[in-house]
Structures are given as structure tokens and as C-alpha cells.
Amino acid sequence: xxxxxxxxxxxxxxxxxxxxxxxxxxxxxxxxxxxxxxxxxxxxxxxxxxxxxxxxxxxxxxxxxxxxxxxxxxxxxxxxxxxxxxxxxxxxxxxxxxxxxxxxxxxxxxxxxxxxxxxxxxxxxxxxxxxxxxxxxxxxxxxxxxxxxxxxxxxxxxxxxxxxxxxxxxxxxxxxxxxxxxxxxxxxxxxxxxxxxxxxxxxxxxxxxxxxxxxxxxxxxxxxxxxxxxxxxxxxxxxxxxxxxxxxxxxxxxxxxxxxxxxxxxxxxxxxxxxxxxxxxxxxxxxxxxxxxxxxxxxxxxxxxxxxxxxxxxxxxxxxxxxxxxxxxxxxxxxxxxxxxxxxxxxxxxxxxxxxxxxxxxxxxxxxxxxxxxxxxxxxxxxxxxxxxxxxxxxxxxxxxxxxxxxxxxxxxxxxxxxxxxxxxxxxxxxxxxxxxxxx
Amino acid sequence: xxxxxxxxxxxxxxxxxxxxxxxxxxxxxxxxxxxxxxxxxxxxxxxxxxxxxxxxxxxxxxxxxxxxxxxxxxxxxxxxxxxxxxxxxxxxxxxxxxxxxxxxxxxxxxxxxxxxxxxxxxxxxxxxxxxxxxxxxxxxxxxxxxxxxxxxxxxxxxxxxxxxxxxxxxxxxxxxxxxxxxxxxxxxxxxxxxxxxxxxxxxxxxxxxxxxxxxxxxxxxxxxxxxxxxxxxxxxxxxxxxxxxxxxxxxxxxxxxxxxxxxxxxxxxxxxxxxxxxxxxxxxxxxxxxxxxxxxxxxxxxxxxxxxxxxxxx
Numbered sequence: 001x002x003x004x005x006x007x008x009x010x011x012x013x014x015x016x017x018x019x020x021x022x023x024x025x026x027x028x029x030x031x032x033x034x035x036x037x038x039x040x041x042x043x044x045x046x047x048x049x050x051x052x053x054x055x056x057x058x059x060x061x062x063x064x065x066x067x068x069x070x071x072x073x074x075x076x077x078x079x080x081x082x083x084x085x086x087x088x089x090x091x092x093x094x095x096x097x098x099x100x101x102x103x104x105x106x107x108x109x110x111x112x113x114x115x116x117x118x119x120x121x122x123x124x125x126x127x128x129x130x131x132x133x134x135x136x137x138x139x140x141x142x143x144x145x146x147x148x149x150x151x152x153x154x155x156x157x158x159x160x161x162x163x164x165x166x167x168x169x170x171x172x173x174x175x176x177x178x179x180x181x182x183x184x185x186x187x188x189x190x191x192x193x194x195x196x197x198x199x200x201x202x203x204x205x206x207x208x209x210x211x212x213x214x215x216x217x218x219x220x221x222x223x224x225x226x227x228x229x230x231x232x233x234x235x236x237x238x239x240x241x242x243x244x245x246x247x248x249x250x251x252x253x254x255x256x257x258x259x260x261x262x263x264x265x266x267x268x269x270x271x272x273x274x275x276x277x278x279x280x281x282x283x284x285x286x287x288x289x290x291x292x293x294x295x296x297x298x299x300x301x302x303x304x305x306x307x308x309x310x311x312x313x314x315x316x317x318x319x320x321x322x323x324x325x326x327x328x329x330x331x332x333x334x335x336x337x338x339x340x341x342x343x344x345x346x347x348x349x350x351x352x353x354x355x356x357x358x359x360x361x362x363x364x365x366x367x368x369x370x371x372x373x374x375x376x377x378x379x380x381x382x383x384x385x386x387x388x389x390x391x392x393x394x395x396x397x398x399x400x401x402x403x404x405x406x407x408x409x410x411x412x413x414x415x416x417x418x419x420x421x422x423x424x425x426x427x428x429x430x431x432x433x434x435x436x437x438x439x440x
Numbered sequence: 441x442x443x444x445x446x447x448x449x450x451x452x453x454x455x456x457x458x459x460x461x462x463x464x465x466x467x468x469x470x471x472x473x474x475x476x477x478x479x480x481x482x483x484x485x486x487x488x489x490x491x492x493x494x495x496x497x498x499x500x501x502x503x504x505x506x507x508x509x510x511x512x513x514x515x516x517x518x519x520x521x522x523x524x525x526x527x528x529x530x531x532x533x534x535x536x537x538x539x540x541x542x543x544x545x546x547x548x549x550x551x552x553x554x555x556x557x558x559x560x561x562x563x564x565x566x567x568x569x570x571x572x573x574x575x576x577x578x579x580x581x582x583x584x585x586x587x588x589x590x591x592x593x594x595x596x597x598x599x600x601x602x603x604x605x606x607x608x609x610x611x612x613x614x615x616x617x618x619x620x621x622x623x624x625x626x627x628x629x630x631x632x633x634x635x636x637x638x639x640x641x642x643x644x645x646x647x648x649x650x651x652x653x654x655x656x657x658x659x660x661x662x663x664x665x666x667x668x669x670x671x672x673x674x675x676x677x678x679x680x681x682x683x684x685x686x687x688x689x690x691x692x693x694x695x696x697x698x699x700x701x702x703x704x705x706x707x708x709x710x711x712x713x714x715x716x717x718x719x720x721x722x723x724x725x726x727x728x729x730x731x732x733x734x735x736x737x738x739x740x741x742x743x744x745x746x747x748x749x750x751x752x753x754x
Binding site for chain 2: 364367382387427429
């Protein structure tokens with residue numbers, strides 16, 4: 001997600017993502033809160049709720065072994081014959097372990113029934129399902145919206161029952177790898193996959209996430225992606241394995257898209273203590289600087305990190321499609337160069353804790369360390385990569401480079417690139433290294 | 441003829457010439473040879489000289505008797521031949537005549553060196569402490585405080601002292617010589633060598649290759665430990681050099697082997713950790729020219745093959 005609280009500029013992408021609680025999956029973690037609706041909108045909201053409640057469902061993922069619900073989200077009907085839309089992350093455990101879970105809906109009047117998966121859009125976090133019964137349904141909005149317009153988000157927060165929340169449409173976030181609507185309203189866990197509707201009762205977005213530690217900063221998937229998903233679907237149930245293969249193709253296409261665009265242009269660069277290093281790659285990245293100076297330390301340090309702060313939810317512990325890097329510049333002050341290089345060495349070797357993810361989804365990392373020289377700047381470079389086991393053709397890359405041109409200063413830069421094809425990954429690493437040089 | 445009282449190790453504790461026709465041995469003070477062994481009777485053994493000049497021992501009907509160590513049997517009387525060994529109570533006795541032939545003297549070089557008052561130990565101690573201190577100094581990057589340095593060095597030296605003490609104690613029991621200084625010198629030299637090997641392996645890792653650095657470190661540690669064990673085993677026992685070397689090597693092989701075995705058993709199981717050669721040294725130590733970024737990323741194709749192999753494994 002695109003924004004990060006300014007209070008914590010050092011947070012890396014993963015920390016930022018952890019704070020964007022994926023609604024519906026972490027019910028226990030959140031507290032209580034009651035929204036107060038302004039009086040003029042009250043009547044409107046009541047009418048909307050009355051007409052919408054038959055079209056919105058609770059979506060339950062049920063663990064077969066215990067017949068109990070493993071996660072809860074929301075969904076809504078988009079056709080009279082029972083097509084239902086929800087978030088991919090609400091039902092992803094079914095793709096993860098098809099033999100262990102099944103999906104059910106519960107209507108506002110307590111009726112329930114099975115849901116079958118039709119199609120997914122993992123990049124935009126959408127899933128299309130089907131009930132066996134006809135049902136009233138929402139129209140998707142076709143007109144444009146203007147910033148400041150009222151909207152109503154409907155869902156099942158914390159499994160407490162159907163709720164309607166009023167909020168404000170605040171435009172598309174284009175400064176992001178993956179497009180979202182910024183919605184200022186109280187979306188809570190459990191409302192994921194529920195619709196956000198206009199005053200006329202047409203759907204303009206799908207509840208997807210909120211920023212934790214922030215006030216009412218919520219995100220919606222624009223309705224046009226729902227439209228696209230419906231148009232791209234054939235109306236028949238699909239096997240989870242086939243949908244996983246489809247999700248993999250979508251991820252490959254998405255990274256080809258954004259990395260293709262990045263690699264087509266020049267990598268932006270900036271100066272850092274006499275070195276040229278990659279800079280913010282585009283508006284989708286947030287960058288922060290920090291100083292490592294402390295009284296009594298025999299060296300000076302400063303750092304800059306840039307993060308896409310954005311990733312795609314595949315499974316509970318598999319998030320992909322992020323890109324971030326950090327530059328650290330260390331300058332020798334009151335220490336001899338032997339000791340200074342030991343400091344650089346310790347920093348070069350540190351942080352080898354890797355990336356999150358389990359053996360089911362990833363191979364171990366494999367690394368290589370070499371000397372690289374770019375435009376006269378000698379570097380020591382480590383490149384590590386691991387493959388996704390279930391998403392063939394996707395890899396995570398981790399690279400660290402250290403300058404070895406001076407006895408008085410050292411530059412350490414670390415790049416991590418998740419969910420990319422091997423060729424795109426190495427191509428990006430190459431371009432990244434090619435930006436680095438000494439230039440006073 | 442001489443009677444010799446032996447200790448547990450077979451060394452002679454005291455020696456007495458047997459004179460006269462009759463020679464008595466026992467705990468009482470009217471004997472010719474008085475033994476303080478509580479398992480020896482007050483009047484235990486009478487030795488008579490026969491007309492042909494040979495000696496004959498007679499057990500004086502004691503509780504614990506007379507044992508011929510040549511065959512381990514209890515006897516009531518026994519002819520004492522040249523080099524005869526008997527046991528009465530807990531005491532071993534050996535009989536030798538003046539005609540007993542002793543082997544040639546050994547060359548003086550094989551004799552244990554006279555104790556050199558621990559000078560070498562103190563030198564080795566200072567070298568090891570100095571190297572440990574230097575290592576701690578070079579790898580601490582905050583504000584340097586003397587107390588930090590001391591604690592870093594002190595912990596290692598303290599364990600080295602315990603190790604030395606344990607060996608010296610073992611030696612004291614086994615050979616009656618603690619040889620604390622000799623053990624200490626060996627331990628300090630090994631410690632200094634370990635510190636050097638660690639640093640050297642980092643430089644090899646940087647200058648030549650990560651694999652070679654790791655290999656060197658393992659070989660160096662094995663060599664140092666074998667050397668130390670060899671020296672210490674020689675100091676605490678009469679083990680022959682070949683056997684000492686073989687046992688040290690065997691011990692180290694078992695230790696390394698079990699480590700390898702654990703590694704093998706857990707190999708290729710999943711690790712989310714990054715395992716790379718992370719040694720970084722000053723520009724002076726860079727021996728090879730760097731690759732271009734293009735050549736570097738081309739070389740990464742090997743990673744892809746390896747990952748593909750990992751991925752396809754069940």
C-alpha cells in the first residue's frame with residue numbers, strides 16, 4: 001500500500017505490509033470501534049443498507065477437519081444467477097490447501113450454501129465465485145467519481161454482522177505498483193471483499209485493506225478490475241490447481257509489466273558521499289534517509305532506503321512483487337583502516353537472515369560472491385536467489401554490494417526484489433550495478 | 441641379591457641388599473625389611489639362602505599370602521630366581537642379583553628437557569593474550585573501553601586455564617608430574633594459532649575464494665587441535681609418539697565426522713538464511729580485477745540451474 005506514517009521513516013516494506021492488516025484474516029488482532037454517522041447521511045445510509053443487505057454475504061473458509069471457520073470475509077453478488085466477488089486473500093487458503101478447506105457463504109437472513117471458485121485476479125486481489133441460487137445483485141459503476149464524493153462500504157467487521165460505513169472517495173492512488181482507491185472510512189478486518197457503493201447503490205470498489213496505526217486510511221480495488229475479471233471468466237468452476245497456475249501467469253505478467261517499464265528507461269541515480277547510487281525508481285517508491293551518527297562512535301554513517309511498500313498477497317506467508325533497496329555510507333573517523341574495514345566486513349556479512357517464507361513455497365537461497373568493477377569503481381557483490389516452488393518461474397533476489405575503492409569510506413547497498421522472473425531479476429541487478437560509480 | 445619395593449607404576453621405591461642366611465619381611469620392627477602396607481602381616485615372609493647360594497621365600501602362614509606375579513598364583517614357598525616378582529599384601533617386590541644386566545644408556549636428547557621455569561609459558565601467554573586483545577580491538581566498532589577489551593580476552597583465557605588445569609591434574613595423577621607450564625604453553629600456542637587461522641581464512645576468502653577460505657579454516661582447526669592433543673597426551677602418559685598422534689587424529693576425526701554427519705543429515709533441508717561469503721577487506725587485498733556487471737549477471741545463470749535442481753527435488 002502506498003502510504004506510510006511519516007512518524008516511522010525507517011520502516012522497510014515488510015514492516016509496512018505487516019501493518020496493513022489484511023482484513024478478515026487476523027480477526028483476533030484488532031479492537032472495537034464505533035463509527036458515528038452524520039445526520040444528513042443517515043437516511044441515505046439506511047435506504048442503501050436495506051437494498052444492499054440481500055446482495056452482500058459473509059464468506060467463510062471452512063476447515064474440513066473440524067467444520068469450523070478458518071477465516072471470514074465479505075463478498076457481494078454481481079449477477080442474478082449467483083456470481084459473487086470477494087478478495088483473493090479471503091479465499092487463498094483454498095488454493096494453498098484445496099484438500100483441507102472449502103468455501104461457504106452466509107446470507108443476511110442466515111441462509112448458507114457452498115461457493116465454487118470460478119476465477120481469480122491475484123494481482124488485484126480479487127476472486128470470482130458462484131452460488132447455486134439466484135440472488136439480487138449490484139450493478140458496477142460506470143461513471144467517473146470525483147474526489148470528496150461520499151461512498152459507503154459494506155461488510156462483516158470482526159464477524160459481528162453486516163455493517164455499513166460511510167466514507168469519502170479520495171481518488172486513485174497512481175503512485176503505486178498496484179492501483180488502489182484511497183477511501184477515508186473505517187474498514188475493519190472481516191470487511192475484506194465487501195463492496196463500496198455510491199449513493200445510487202452501484203459498486204465503485206472492493207474493500208481490500210487498511211493502514212494499521214492510521215486513522216481511517218483504507219484501500220479499495222477499483223470496480224473496473226471486477227468488470228475485467230467477470231469479462232475474462234468462463235462461467236464454470238475451476239480446479240484450485242488450475243487457478244494457482246493462472247495466478248502464477250498473472251504474477252509473471254505483472255512483473256514483466258512494471259520491470260519492463262523500469263528497464264526500458266534509465267535508472268534514476270543520486271549522489272551519496274561521492275558515490276553515484278540508484279535513486280527512487282518512480283513515484284511508486286517511498287524513500288527515507290537517516291543518520292547513524294552517535295557521539296563517541298569512531299565513524300560516521302548515513303543511510304537512505306527506498307521501498308515500493310507494496311506487495312501482492314498470494315498466501316498467508318507468501319507476499320511478492322515488492323522492490324526495495326538501501327544505501328549505507330560509512331566514513332572513517334577515529335579508527336585505523338584495518339578496524340574500519342572490519343566494520344565494513346561485519347556490516348557486509350550482517351543481515352543474512354534472509355526473507356520470510358517457508359519450505360513449502362520456497363527453495364533455500366543460493367548465493368555467489370564476486371568482484372565487480374563498474375566504471376572504475378571496484379565492488380564486492382553478493383547475489384542470492386531462491387525459487388518459488390509452487391509458482392514456477394518466479395524468484396526472489398537479494399543483492400548486496402560494497403565499494404572497495406577507499407580506505408576512508410565505504411558504501412554498502414542492498415537490493416531485494418521479490419517475485420520476478422530470473423531474466424528480469426538479473427537484468428535489473430545488472431542495471432542497478434551499472435548506475436554505481438565514483439563521482440565527486 | 442637385592443630386593444626392590446615397587447610402586448604402582450613399576451618404579452622402584454626403595455632397594456635393599458639381602459645379606460646373611462635369613463632375611464625377614466613384614467610390618468613389625470624386628471624384620472630386616474619393614475613395609476608400612478596394612479595388608480602385609482607383621483611377620484609375612486622369610487627368605488633363606490640355600491647351600492647352593494640361591495634364595496627361597498617362605499610364607500609365614502599369613503592371611504593374604506604370597507603371590508608369584510609370574511603366574512599370578514598364591515604359593516606357600518617360592519624359589520626367587522633372577523628378576524622374580526612377587527606380591528605380598530598390596531606391595532610388589534622384585535629380586536635382582538648383581539649380575540642382572542641392564543640395557544645401554546639412552547642418548548641424552550630423548551630425556552625430558554629440564555623444566556625451564558615456565559619462561560616459554562609466559563611468552564606464549566603474552567602472545568596469545570596480545571592476539572586476542574588485538575582481535576577484540578579490531579572487531580569492536582563502538583566507543584572502545586578497556587573493560588570491554590579485558591572481558592573479551594579474559595573469558596577466553598579463563599577457559600584456556602581450566603583446560604590446562606584439567607590436563608595438568610590428569611598428568612599429576614597418571615605420571616606424578618603436573619607439567620602445568622608445558623601444558624599451558626601448548627594451549628597458549630594453540631590459542632594464538634586459532635586466532636591467526638581465523639583471520640587468515642577471512643583474507644583467503646576475500647583474496648582467493650570463499651570455498652578455499654572455509655576449507656583452510658577447517659584444515660587449520662583440525663591441525664591445531666591434533667597438535668595440541670598430541671602434545672598433551674604425550675605429557676600426561678608414556679604413550680608412544682605414533683600412538684599419541686593416531687589417537688589425536690582419531691579423536692579429531694570423530695569430532696569433525698560427527699559434525700559432518702549432523703550436517704549431512706540436515707543437508708538440503710530448507711534454510712531461509714542467506715549463506716554467502718561475507719568477508720570484506722581493504723583495497724590492498726583485492727588481487728583480481730572485477731567482472732563487468734554484464735559478466736557478473738551472466739555468471740548468475742549457474743544459480744538458476746542450481747535453484748531449478750532444488751525446486752524439482754521432492
